[in-house]
Amino acid sequence: MKNNISPEIISFLKDLKANNNREWFLENKKRFEEAKADFESFIDALIAKIAVFDPSIAQHKAKDCVFRIYRDVRFSKDKSPYKTHFGAHITAANTKSDIHSRSGYYIHIESGETMLAGGAYLPQGDWLKGIRQEIDYNGNDLVEILENPDFRNVFGEIEGEKLKKMPKGYPEDHKHIELLKLKSFLATHKVSDKEIMKDDFLDTAANVFKTLKPLGDFLNRN
DSSP states (O other): OOOSOOHHHHHHHHHHHHTOSHHHHHHTHHHHHHHHHHHHHHHHHHHHHHHHHOGGGTTOOHHHHBOOSBOOOTTOSOOOSBOSSEEEEEOSOSSGGGGGGSOOEEEEEOTTTOEEEEEESSOOHHHHHHHHHHHHHHHHHHHHHHTOHHHHHHHOSOBOOBOSSOOTTSOTTOTTHHHHHBSOEEEEEEOOHHHHTSTTHHHHHHHHHHHHHHHHHHHTOO
16 A cells, blocks of 8 residues: 655655656656656555545545646646646546545645645536525535534634625625635645655545535535
């Protein structure tokens, strides 16, 4: 079982950030493949840990959850061809095309920028409507989750852009007006390079995600 993020992964990502071009990447393709395999091994171990408290994700393997390192530059001013991080989003969704339609567990490995996160990033359409309806009906449940001492200790406050005005269909004096205005519902836990290389990082990540689960359950109710 892979218990941590190896120094080789961080070393490769640092070098890629300094040499984000196709020529360098091709010359270092073997390093990339080794780092990717190492990361996927960790994700497989993490899935097994998460499945203990969230069986809905147990059917997945790392290959179902890990994002490609190649950037889509078609509509971006930044034409750098490669991402400078490894990322994976572990959810109950059966296809990658559906992973942004429900809350899950996101891990982002990047030197100095590693994070364990989850929630809902700019949920669209029916999902956003469902979240707001759930806040309207059962907002106290969400408040209880967000004010739980364990949650606050790990994640602090949730983040997300807000509407300037109340969404249509809700009164201005609604008890949970600030939650209803949110356009994203994000919980983030930053992790240092030193911590991710420790032998107990797998357990640390699993515990962080266990603390995150009640928020994901609320966002996925609809």
